Amino acid sequence: MISLGSSSLMLMGEQLDPAQAPIPVNLPQAKEIIDLLSVLENKTKGNLTPDEQTVLRDMLYALRMKYVTLASPK
Secondary structure (H helix, E strand, O other), rough: OHHHHHHHHHHHOOOOOOOOOOOOOOHHHHHHHHHHHHHHHHHHOOOOHHHHHHHHHHHHHHHHHHHHHHHOOO
């Protein structure tokens, strides 16, 4: 789940490792990953530890807010 979240961030322009070349922004692909994480959240309800649930919930919130900010018309 963490790697999917990181991938989504990179597709929204975040450069997680300054030593690597930046990845071009691809909002549709970032949204697909966010949607996939949302499906995982729904399918794993009751099967995750409280800490895992918190990480997934907080990660999804942060990704959704960043996506909305970037996708909103300026």
